Amino acid sequence: MRTLLVTGPGGSGHPAVAAATALRAARDGRRTLLLTPDRETAAALADAAAPGPGDGPAARPTVRLLDPAAHFRTEFLDLQRRCAPALDLFGAAPLAAEELTELPGAPAFALLAALAGLARAEDAPELLVVDLPPLPDAVALLALPAQLRRYLRRLLPAERQAARALRPVLGKLAGVPLPAAWLYETAARRDADLAAAEELLAAPDTSVRLVAEPSPDTVRALRGARTGLALHQLALDTAVAVKLLPTASPDPWLAALAAGQQAALKDVAGVLDGPPPHELAHPGAADDPATLPAPPPDPAPAAPAEEWTIEDHRADDGVLVWRIPLPGAAKTDLGLVRRGGELVLSVGPFRRIVPLPAVLRRCTVAGAGLADGVLRLRFTPDPAAWPRER
The missing domain is CATH 3.40.50.300 (P-loop containing nucleotide triphosphate hydrolases)
Known part of the structure; x- marks a missing residue:
């Protein structure tokens, strides 16, 4: 459907x-x-x-x-x-x-x-x-x-x-x-x-x-x-x-x-x-659905929601970066709080509480930056929780 x-x-x-x-x-x-x-x-x-x-x-x-x-x-x-x-x-x-x-x-x-x-x-x-x-x-x-x-x-x-x-x-x-x-x-x-x-x-x-x-x-x-x-x-x-x-x-x-x-x-x-x-240029477009030449529905969304991805930069910077697309967001509107295994993310009047991916739960937050409509959260692996390399 x-x-x-x-x-x-x-x-x-x-x-x-x-x-x-x-x-x-x-x-x-x-x-x-x-x-x-x-x-x-x-x-x-x-x-x-x-x-x-x-x-x-x-x-x-x-x-x-x-x-x-x-x-x-x-x-x-x-x-x-x-x-x-x-x-x-x-x-x-x-x-x-x-x-x-x-x-x-x-x-x-x-x-x-x-x-x-x-x-x-x-x-x-x-x-x-x-x-x-x-x-x-x-x-x-x-x-x-x-x-x-x-x-x-x-x-x-x-x-x-x-x-x-x-x-x-x-x-x-x-x-x-x-x-x-x-x-x-x-x-x-x-x-x-x-x-x-x-x-x-x-x-x-x-x-x-x-x-x-x-x-x-x-x-x-x-x-x-x-x-x-x-x-x-x-x-x-x-x-x-x-x-x-x-x-x-x-x-x-x-x-x-x-x-x-x-x-x-x-x-x-x-x-x-x-x-x-x-x-839609019809002068009565907002009032009469019978005369409104609305576009037919497309077979798929025109702009699919972007995935939130994790980038591994441990080799170069020692961090994992969680990439969260937020087009139109301003730094002054952002609010970030980590609460246990969850992230409380606020953007203006909107708020979302999301569980951290399993790999990031074993990390500490090292910083965040917003550029070009993308929020990048930097996580440093916690030595006490991260598997030791042999």
């Missing part, structure tokens, strides 16, 4: 581009599914995809509207049911479904649950188009599965779950009740869901399509997004530039605006370091 994740700065009209991309792909004969939280976008696509004379079923993409409120209610009531014995002990009054209002963050969890389900589906579409939140929230959402799985492993490590037969004895010895089995079972189920979503997002045929109206503010937003995506090793697709004005306008004011857009468009291409953005 090819997955195309569509996002952009607020006001760019990326939901309409996602819808138009799904519509175009379906009309090209691909089984396509659009996943969106936007009711207006879903309704507009349903109207645009209404079959005309001679159209067959393949001319219409499937639209799945995310319902974060319903997902939140379902998950909360399930948790409340499982915690019923403890709640009864404290005299708590259970909440009814009609009392529940979704909390901040509910849309992100609803989207991850939908992605996990699609990753396991036997009848998965050929193309999945996902309408993400605007930048930079979209980058944070894409990093969420890995972060949540790390939290689960730390808080409820599966390997430390006591055997059921020993739980009463261990509880008495410890003097405190051990976590119920359902807690570990729930954690294992959630970890499996997050793993499925994480695998889908990291698949080689998954990429992020950035949509933006060229302007100086857009260039800054895309530069930060490019760095955040590289930090989480997410591949870029061909970008889409929208709301472009005609360059040959007789109106001097419009001509000046168009010239500014063209200058910003060149900067966008430089920031993304890929093929030129696909240009």
Whole structure:
């Protein structure tokens, strides 16, 4: 299944581009599914995809509207049911479904649950188009599965779950009740869901399509997004530039605006370091997916995520160098902390905690440098942990 994740700065009209991309792909004969939280976008696509004379079923993409409120209610009531014995002990009054209002963050969890389900589906579409939140929230959402799985492993490590037969004895010895089995079972189920979503997002045929109206503010937003995506090793697709004005306008004011857009468009291409953005000049491009001539999805990401590689310079400098591509990153935005066998890496508003490769865990950090969009971390082998050469 090819997955195309569509996002952009607020006001760019990326939901309409996602819808138009799904519509175009379906009309090209691909089984396509659009996943969106936007009711207006879903309704507009349903109207645009209404079959005309001679159209067959393949001319219409499937639209799945995310319902974060319903997902939140379902998950909360399930948790409340499982915690019923403890709640009864404290005299708590259970909440009814009609009392529940979704909390901040509910849309992100609803989207991850939908992605996990699609990753396991036997009848998965050929193309999945996902309408993400605007930048930079979209980058944070894409990093969420890995972060949540790390939290689960730390808080409820599966390997430390006591055997059921020993739980009463261990509880008495410890003097405190051990976590119920359902807690570990729930954690294992959630970890499996997050793993499925994480695998889908990291698949080689998954990429992020950035949509933006060229302007100086857009260039800054895309530069930060490019760095955040590289930090989480997410591949870029061909970008889409929208709301472009005609360059040959007789109106001097419009001509000046168009010239500014063209200058910003060149900067966008430089920031993304890929093929030129696909240009959409339709004046109503951000509002009507039916008339938006969106590009068809490419068979593969336009800019695959670069690998983080380890270079061996022990013979010359006595160090190992971990090479981490971070295009667009600035030294002032970088933060590095080693915590045991993990590296906490921050770039502006984005943060990622990654386990050190096995060979680097037996080393000490000797320094770091950022040049040409690549962070190079220098590690010196620790004699106490490194095998001695004979």
